[in-house]
Amino acid sequence: MSGVGPIEPGEGTTPRDTPDSLDVEGTSRGSGHREGSPLARLLATHRRAVLAAATAVLLLAGGGYLYATRPHESQPAAAAPPFPSQVVDVTYLGGHAVPPGTRPRTFAFDVLLGVESGPAVTVTRVSQPYDGLSLTSAPPTPFRTRAGSAREIVITMHVTECGKVPRNAGLPFLDVTLRNARAIQVHSYILGPRYAQDLSEALQVACSNDSR
Structure with a gap:
């Protein structure tokens, strides 16, 4: 046959494939x-x-x-309050007159109890070391004293048995039981030479006769 027909593409002359298309969801179907x-x-x-x-x-x-x-970051712990014996001071003031009609062999004296700082302190008991003496206080125990204040206390002693008290008290003391928010303590207060002398004289007068 004669004539020119459509030209067939030769080997290696095929055009490159177009880029892969996207599907409707936008994801590629090709590489x-x-x-x-x-x-x-x-x-x-x-x-x-x-x-x-x-x-x-x-x-x-x-x-x-x-x-x-x-x-949480730990907060610094609050300082503990002081022990009551560290802030309480007891001072001897001198003799105290006893009311008329008081039973024989009884005498009294005054002390001043002060609290320097910290929480309030309660005095729950006041005592002395001699078996032949009884003791009471006014105000009666227990009583409370605030920090920065002082309280006058009348200590009254009665000789119950002269044979059990010293004729010459060398270093007499008072035992005071103290309580505050920190602790309960029994503290011995030596009230000084003036108290020792007055106590010795009072004991000698109380036990000077044979009615011991």
């Missing part, structure tokens, strides 16, 4: 988009935005978790 194409750049930008948002959410969630579980 991927070529780098640098407008669509590839758009997808890369979208992925970076999603990753940045997810990272921010994780960081915020992680920070909240750390904050919630971080132990």
